[in-house]
Amino acid sequence: MDEILKxxxxxxxxxxxxxxxxxxxxxxxxxxxxxxxxxxxxxxxxKGSSGFLGFGKLEAVAHVGENLLSKMRDGLLVINPQxxxxxxxxxxxVRTMLAEIEATGxxxxxxxxxxxxxxxxxxxxxxxxxxxxxxxxxxxPEIASEPAPAVDPVVExxxxxxxxxxxxxxxxxxxxxxxxxxxxxxxxPTPISAPTPxxxxxxxxxxxxxxxxxxxxPAAPTADAHEPRGSAASESSIRVDVSLLDKLxxxxxxxxxxxxxxxxxxxxxxxxxxxxxxxxxxxxxxELQGSVMKTRMQPIGNIWNKxxxxxRDLASMCGxxxxxxxxxxxxxxxxxxxxxxxxxxxHIVRNSVDHGIESPEGRAExxxxxxGCLKMRAYHEGGQVNIEISDDxxxxxxxxxxxxxxxxxxxxxxxxxxMTDHEAFHLIFMPGFSTAEKVTNVSGRxxxxxxVKTNIEKIGGTVDIHSQFGVGTTLKIKIPLxxxxxxxxxxxxxxxxxxxxxxxxxxxxxxxxxxxxxxELIHGAPVYRLRGKLLPLVYLNRELKLHDAPExxxxxxxxxxxxxxxxYPFGLVVDEINDTQEIVVKPLGKQLxxxxxxAGATIMGxxxxxxxxxxxxxxxxxxxxxxxxxRNNLHEAAHTRKADDQRQTLLLFGSGKGSRLAIPLSTxxxxxxxxxxxxxxxxxxxxxxxxxxxxxxVRVADYLPDNGHTPEDDADTMQVVVYSEKNRxxxxxxxxxxxxxxxxxxxKRHAYGNGILGxxxxxxxxxxxxxxxxxxxxxxxxxxPGSAAA
Amino acid sequence: xxxxxxxxTFHLAGLFLGVDVLKVQEVIRYQTMTRVPIAPxxxxxxxxxxxxxxxxxxxxxxxxLPDRPEGQLPMNVVIRADDGAVSFxxxxxxxxxxxxxxxYESVPETLTGTxxxxxxxxxKLSDRLLLILDTERASNLPAAYSRPTVxx
Numbered sequence: 009m010d011e012i013l014k015x016x017x018x019x020x021x022x023x024x025x026x027x028x029x030x031x032x033x034x035x036x037x038x039x040x041x042x043x044x045x046x047x048x049x050x051x052x053x054x055k056g057s058s059g060f061l062g063f064g065k066l067e068a069v070a071h072v073g074e075n076l077l078s079k080m081r082d083g084l085l086v087i088n089p090q091x092x093x094x095x096x097x098x099x100x101x102v103r104t105m106l107a108e109i110e111a112t113g114x115x116x117x118x119x120x121x122x123x124x125x126x127x128x129x130x131x132x133x134x135x136x137x138x139x140x141x142x143x144x145x146x147x148x149p150e151i152a153s154e155p156a157p158a159v160d161p162v163v164e165x166x167x168x169x170x171x172x173x174x175x176x177x178x179x180x181x182x183x184x185x186x187x188x189x190x191x192x193x194x195x196x197p198t199p200i201s202a203p204t205p206x207x208x209x210x211x212x213x214x215x216x217x218x219x220x221x222x223x224x225x226p227a228a229p230t231a232d233a234h235e236p237r238g239s240a241a242s243e244s245s246i247r248v249d250v251s252l253l254d255k256l257x258x259x260x261x262x263x264x265x266x267x268x269x270x271x272x273x274x275x276x277x278x279x280x281x282x283x284x285x286x287x288x289x290x291x292x293x294x295e296l297q298g299s300v301m302k303t304r305m306q307p308i309g310n311i312w313n314k315x316x317x318x319x320r321d322l323a324s325m326c327g328x329x330x331x332x333x334x335x336x337x338x339x340x341x342x343x344x345x346x347x348x349x350x351x352x353x354x355h356i357v358r359n360s361v362d363h364g365i366e367s368p369e370g371r372a373e374x375x376x377x378x379x380g381c382l383k384m385r386a387y388h389e390g391g392q393v394n395i396e397i398s399d400d401x402x403x404x405x406x407x408x409x410x411x412x413x414x415x416x417x418x419x420x421x422x423x424x425x426x427m428t429d430h431e432a433f434h435l436i437f438m439p440g441f442s443t444a445e446k447v448t449n450v451s452g453r454x455x456x457x458x459x460v461k462t463n464i465e466k467i468g469g470t471v472d473i474h475s476q477f478g479v480g481t482t483l484k485i486k487i488p489l490x491x492x493x494x495x496x497x498x499x500x501x502x503x504x505x506x507x508x509x510x511x512x513x514x515x516x517x518x519x520x521x522x523x524x525x526x527x528e529l530i531h532g533a534p535v536y537r538l539r540g541k542l543l544p545l546v547y548l549n550r551e552l553k554l555h556d557a558p559e560x561x562x563x564x565x566x567x568x569x570x571x572x573x574x575x576y577p578f579g580l581v582v583d584e585i586n587d588t589q590e591i592v593v594k595p596l597g598k599q600l601x602x603x604x605x606x607a608g609a610t611i612m613g614x615x616x617x618x619x620x621x622x623x624x625x626x627x628x629x630x631x632x633x634x635x636x637x638x639r640n641n642l643h644e645a646a647h648t649r650k651a652d653d654q655r656q657t658l659l660l661f662g663s664g665k666g667s668r669l670a671i672p673l674s675t676x677x678x679x680x681x682x683x684x685x686x687x688x689x690x691x692x693x694x695x696x697x698x699x700x701x702x703x704x705x706v707r708v709a710d711y712l713p714d715n716g717h718t719p720e721d722d723a724d725t726m727q728v729v730v731y732s733e734k735n736r737x738x739x740x741x742x743x744x745x746x747x748x749x750x751x752x753x754x755x756k757r758h759a760y761g762n763g764i765l766g767x768x769x770x771x772x773x774x775x776x777x778x779x780x781x782x783x784x785x786x787x788x789x790x791x792x793p794g795s796a797a798a
Numbered sequence: 799x800x801x802x803x804x805x806x807t808f809h810l811a812g813l814f815l816g817v818d819v820l821k822v823q824e825v826i827r828y829q830t831m832t833r834v835p836i837a838p839x840x841x842x843x844x845x846x847x848x849x850x851x852x853x854x855x856x857x858x859x860x861x862x863l864p865d866r867p868e869g870q871l872p873m874n875v876v877i878r879a880d881d882g883a884v885s886f887x888x889x890x891x892x893x894x895x896x897x898x899x900x901x902y903e904s905v906p907e908t909l910t911g912t913x914x915x916x917x918x919x920x921x922k923l924s925d926r927l928l929l930i931l932d933t934e935r936a937s938n939l940p941a942a943y944s945r946p947t948v949x950x
Contacts, residue, residue, distance in 0.1 A: 262849040504833065552835035596844075597853035598881055599939055603837050609844055609851045617832035617844040617851055 016057050017110055018247075020102070023050045025313055027099055032316040035092045041081070047095075048077045054102065066105050069120050072127040073098040079131055089324065094126050096317065250343065253303050260293075260300045261493065261592040267293040268613035297493065301342070308386045308395070309337030311350045315357050319382060322361045329368050329379040330361055336386035341393055345487055348467045349395070352460040356397050356483055357382065359457070364401030364481055374478065376400065392511065393489055398482035404475035406432045413438065433473045437461040465624070468494075468511060468607075486511075496591045496620065498612075499569060500584040502554025505618040507591050507610055508569060512623040514577055516585060517568040524566050536568065536579055540657060540673035540748070543570065545579040546630045548621075552605065573627035580626075589613075593620060605629055660746040660775065661729065664709040664718045668775045670768070671740075673748055675780060677732035680739070681725050693787060696728075696739060703730065704787040705739045711763030711783065712776075718743065731780055738784055747771075801899045805921075807892035807928060808875060811863045813913075816921070816928045819894055823878045828871040828887075838939055842887055845874065852876065854885040860936055862912045877933045884937040897921050897928070912940070 030047045034040060055070035073095060079085045101123055105115040267289055274286045316332055323330040341349075365371075365380030372378055385396040410424040413435045424432075436457050461471050469487035488494060488511055496507040497516075517538065519526065527536050527545065534545040545568065549555070568579040591610040600606065604625030612618050658670040686696055687705060694705040705728065709718045728739040751770050763786075765777040805816035806825070831843030831854055840859035845852050854874060858866060866872060872887035901922045905914060918932040 265849050502835075504835070554835055594851045595882075596851075597884060599841055599853050599855065599884070599937065600834060600837055602939070603834065605836060606834070609832070611846050611849060611851065615846050616830070617846050619832065619834065619844075 013061065013109070013113075016061055017106060020054055020057070020106055023054055024099055024103055024106075026050060028096065028317045029313045031092055031095055031099070032320050034087050035089070035320070038087045044077070044081050048074070048081050051077060051098075063105070063109065063115060065115050065118075065120065066102060066109075069098060069101050069105070069124060072124045072131070076127050076131040085131070091130055092320075093324075094123070094130055096321070097123055098127065248303075253300075253343075256300050257304060260297050263293055264297055264493070264590070264592055265611045265615075269615055272613045301493065302340075304343045305340040306343050306346050307337060308339045308341055308346065308393075309334075311346055311353065312337055312384065315354065315384070318354060318357060319361055322358060323365075326362060327367060328361065328365055330365055331379050331381050333381060333383045335384065339386035339388060339393060340489075341487070342489060345393075345467055345489075348463060349469075349485070349487060352463045352485075353395070353397070355457075355460050357384075360397060360399040360401065360481070360483075364399040364403075366402050370402075388489075392486050395485040395487070396482055397485075398480060400480040403477040403479050403481055404433055404436070404473075405477050409433070409435050430474075433475055436473070437471065468509065493590055493592050495588060496610075497569065497588050498586040498618070499548075499567075499580075499582040500586060501582045502549035502552065503583075504554060505586065505612060505616070506548070506582075507589075507618050507620045508571065508580070508623065509607070509620065510588065512571045512573065514570040514572050517570060517579070518565060519568070520565040524564060527566070534581075538570070538579070539678070540659075540676060543568075543577060543579045545581050546626065547581045549583065551626065551630050571623045573624045576627070578627060578630075580623075591618075591620070657748060657750045658770065658775075659729065659748055660770065661708075661727070661742040661744060662746055663743040664712040667712050668746065668770075668773055669708065669742070669778050670770060670775045671729070671731070671778045671780060675731055675733065676729055677737065678730045679745060680728045680730055682728055684724055684726055687726070698730070698737075698739070701737065703737055703739045705741055706783050706787055707741045708778065709741075709743075711778070731784075733780075733784070736784060738780075738787055740778075740783070802896050803899060804894055804896050805928065805930070806875070806894050808873070808888040809890040809892060810857050810861065810888050811866075813861070814892070814926055814928055815857075815888070815917075815931050816892075816895070817875070817877065817931050817933055821877050821933055823876040823883055825891055826874045826876065829874065840939070845885060847876065847883070847885075850883065852883050852885050854887055855937060856887045857936065858887070858889075860886075860912070861916065877937070879933070879937060884933075886931075886933075886936065895923070895928070897923070915940075 027047060027050045030043050030050070034043045034047060037043070051070055051074045055067050055074055058066035058070060076085070076091065076095070080087060080091070085091065101120055104118070108114070108116045270286050271290060274283055277283070312334055315334075319330050319332045322328075360382055361380075365382065366374070366376075368378040371380060381400050383396075383398045385394075385398075387394055406429055409432050410419075410427065413419045413432075414421045414424050418435065418438050419427075427435075437460070438458060464471050464485055464487065467487060469485055472484045472486075473481065474484070475481040488509075495510040497510060497513055499506055499508060517536070519536075527534050529535070530542075534547070535542045536545055537543070567582050567585050569582055569585065570577055570579050572578075589612075593608045594610060595608050596603075596606060605622055606619045606625070607622035608620045609617050610620055657673040659673045659676050660668060660670050662668050680698075682696055688695055688697070690702065694707070695702045696705055697703075705726075709721075726741050727743065727745055728741055729745070731738050731740060749770060751768075763779050763782050765779045767774055767776050769775070804819040806819045806822045807814060807816045809815070826847070829845045829847075831845050833843045834841055840856050842854040842856045842859075845854055856872070858864070866889065870889070872889060873891050874885040875888055875891070876883050876885045903920050903922065905917050905920060909917065916932055916936050917929045919930040921928040921930065
C-alpha cells in the first residue's frame with residue numbers, strides 16, 4: 009500500500025479513537041471549549057487529509073460533521089444526546105470507510121446521505137427558531153466583531169490547499185492566535201443565520217483552531233505522542249514496528265541468559281579485571297532489560313479509552329444512566345497483554361452496564377443515586393497488575409445463580425446447597441451460564457464470562473469476583489506485567505530443576521525432624537495441617553514420575569511449596585528449594601503442547617534447560633482442583649453452627665477466672681504474642697498495629713459473666729488469637745492457649761450471655777463456645793481503605 | 799536435462815535416510831538434555847541451542863525401532879520448521895549427496911506401519927536405497943499420543 013495512505017490510515021484511526029473519547033467527555037461537560045476545539049481540529053484534519061487523498065465521500069461526511077461542530081464551537085449550539093449520537097455515527101461511518109479503504113483501496117459504494125442530512129438538519133435546527141434555549145445557554149462569541157468569524161471559509165480553506173500535509177495548517181496556527189477568538193462570556197444574541205461571506209481563506213485558517221489552540225500542547229495526552237500537533241511530542245517519539253520490538257526483547261532475553269552464564273563463571277575466577285567487567289556487564293544488561301521491556305509497555309489507558317463510548321452507547325440503549333470512573337490509566341502493561349485483555353475487559357464492562365447497574369427507577373427505589381457508577385481501577389502490586397471493575401449495581405443474587413446453574417445442569421442441587429458464596433459467584437464463569445432473564449442485544453447469550461476467564465488465564469492471569477446483593481459487584485483481574493521475563497522460584501525434584509512462576513506461589517513451608525510426621529493420609533492422599541486447615545499435598549517427583557532421590561528421604565526434612573491453582577491452595581512437595589530468579593520464558597515445541605504440566609521452559613545460568621511448571625495443569629493432573637472443591641464444601645458445612653453434632657477442630661483457650669473457651673480453629677488466622685505496651689487506643693477501642701493494619705483488640709474476659717480483673721491483665725505479654733473473616737480481623741486477648749482438639753461437640757447448655765453461643769463438654773471439662781460474630785459486630789472492624797497504621 | 803537435489807544423509811538402525819539439505823539447520827553432537835517428565839517416550843528431552851530451546855525427538859523411537867545400544871551416543875540433526883526448530887536424534891551422520899531426480903520413486907505399497915507414514919520417497923543409489931524422511935510428520939507425534947497425559 010501507498011506509504012502516504014498507510015500513514016493516513018494509522019493516523020486517522022488514532023484520531024478517531026481520540027474523537028470518540030472527546031465526544032463522550034464533551035457530552036458530560038458541554039462547555040469544555042478545549043475538548044470541543046480538539047474535536048473540531050480532529051475532524052478538520054481528517055477532512056483535509058481525505059480531501060487531499062481524493063476520498064470525496066469521506067471528505068463529505070467529515071465536512072458536514074465539521075459544519076455542525078463549528079456551530080457548536082461558536083457557541084451557537086450546545087451538545088445534546090442527539091448531536092452526540094449523530095457525531096458518533098459520523099465516527100462510525102468514517103471508521104467503516106477507513107476499513108474499506110484499508111481493504112480495497114477505496115471506500116465502498118455506500119449511501120451516507122441520510123447521515124449527512126441528519127447532521128445538516130441538526131446544524132440548522134436551533135438557528136431556525138428565534139433565540140433558542142441552546143444559544144442562550146451557551147454564550148455566543150462576538151461574531152460580528154471578528155474579522156474572520158465564520159467557520160465555513162476554513163472548510164474551503166483547507167480543501168484547496170492540498171499541497172501541505174493535512175496537519176500542517178494546524179501546526180502553523182498554534183503560535184499565532186488571535187486572542188479574540190476565545191469565547192468571551194458575553195451572551196449577545198447575534199444574527200447567526202446570516203452566512204458571512206467567505207473572506208480570504210488564508211487569514212481564516214488560524215482563527216479556526218485558535219479558539220482552543222492555547223491549551224493544545226499541555227492538553228495533548230501522552231498516549232497521543234505520535235500526533236504531529238504538539239511541537240515537542242513529534243520530535244521525541246517515533247513509530248517503531250512491533251515485530252522489531254519483539255525481536256529486541258528476544259535478543260535481550262538471550263543476553264540475560266548469556267549474562268547469567270558469565271556470572272556463574274565469575275565464581276570460579278579470581279581475576280579482578282574479569283570480575284569488574286562482568287559486574288559491569290551485569291549492570292548494563294539489567295538496565296537494558298528494563299529499558300527494552302519498557303518499550304513494549306503501554307498504558308492501560310490505551311484500551312480504556314474505548315470504554316467511555318461503549319458505556320455511553322450501552323447505557324443509552326438500556327435506558328440507564330452510568331458514570332464511568334477510571335483510576336490508574338497510566339498503569340503500564342506489556343503490549344501483548346494489553347491486546348489480550350482488551351476483549352475481556354470490554355466484555356466485563358458491557359456485562360456490568362447491562363446486568364449490573366439497575367435502571368434509574370430501580371436505583372431510586374433502592375435509594376441509590378439515579379446514576380450508576382462503574383469504576384475501573386488499575387494498579388501495580390507485587391510485580392503484577394491488578395484491574396478492578398466494580399459497579400454499584402444490583403450485585404449477584406446467589407440463590408438465583410445457584411438455581412440457574414442447577415437448571416442448566418452445571419451442578420447438582422445437592423452440590424449447590426453445600427456451596428460457599430464465593431464458589432457460587434464463580435459459577436458465572438462456567439461455560440453456558442447466564443443469569444440474564446432475557447437475551448438482549450448486549451449480553452445474555454450464555455457465552456462470555458467463561459471466555460473472559462479462559463482468555464485471562466491464557467496469559468497467566470486470574471479473575472476473582474466479589475459481590476453483595478443489592479450493593480454491587482467487583483471483578484478483580486490479576487495479570488502479569490509481562491510474559492517474556494518473569495520471577496520464578498527454582499526447585500529441585502527427582503534430580504531435575506523446575507521453575508515455579510512467582511504468581512502462583514503462596515508460601516514455603518519446611519518441616520524437619522518430628523514435624524515430618526505431621527503429614528497425614530486421608531485414604532492414601534497426603535495432607536498437612538497448615539494453620540488448622542488441611543492442605544492437600546502433591547509429591548512433585550511422584551506426579552511427574554521422576555526417580556525418588558533416596559538421600560532426600562534420609563535428610564529428614566520436607567519442603568512444601570504452597571501454591572495456588574484456581575484459587576485453591578495446595579502443597580507441592582519438592583526435594584529442594586534453590587532460589588528465586590528472573591527467568592526468560594521460552595515456549596515449548598508443539599510436540600509438548602499436550603503435556604499440561606509445563607508452561608514453558610527456560611535456560612538456567614549454567615546453560616541447562618529447566619521446565620516451568622504450570623501449577624493449574626499440575627493441579628488438574630493431580631485432581632487437586634476438583635478434590636479441593638469437595639473438601640471445601642465439607643469444611644464449610646462443618647463451619648455452620650446449626651449442625652450441633654459435628655466433628656470440629658477447636659482451639660481451646662482459657663480466660664478470666666478459670667473459664668475455658670473454644671472457637672473453631674478454621675476461623676483462626678494466627679496465634680500471636682504481643683507485649684502489653686504495644687497496645688494502643690483509637691476512639692476508645694483497644695487496637696494494635698499488626699502487619700500494616702490496625703487490628704482491633706477484644707478482651708475475651710469482657711464477654712464472660714464474671715468480668716472483673718483477671719490474672720491475664722497483669723501479664724507483660726498478651727496472648728492474642730487473630731480471627732479473620734473475609735477482610736475483617738479482630739484480635740482476641742485470651743489468658744492462655746490450651747490445646748487444639750478435634751471433637752464431636754454437642755451443645756449441652758445454650759447461650760447465657762452475649763458473646764457466648766453455648767457450652768459443651770470437651771475433654772471432660774465444660775467449655776464455652778465463643779460467638780465470634782457478636783464480638784465482631786461489637787467492634788465493627790471493617791477496614792476502611794487506607795486504614796494502614798500511621 | 800534432469801534436475802539434481804542435495805540431501806543430508808544419516809543412518810538409523812540399518813536405515814539410510816535423507817532430508818533435503820536446505821531443511822537442515824545444523825548437525826551437532828550429542829548434548830546433555832533436560833528430560834521432560836510424563837512426555838511421550840520418543841521425546842528425548844530439551845536442548846539449549848545457543849539460547850533457543852529445541853525439542854529432541856529420538857528417531858529410533860519415532861520409527862518404533864529398538865533402542866540404541868547402551869553407550870552409543872546419538873547425533874542431533876537440527877531441522878528448520880515453520881514453528882521453530884526440532885532436533886532428530888540419529889545413530890550416525892552420512893555425507894551430503896547430490897542425486898538425480900530421475901532416480902526417485904514413490905514408496906512401494908508393501909511398506910507398511912510407521913515407516914510408511916514417515917518416508918515420503920525413495921532414491922535409488924548405485925549401491926543402496928536412500929529413504930527420504932518426511933520431517934514434518936516425523937516431528938509430529940503419532941495420533942495415539944495426542945493426549946499423552948495418562949493417569950496412573
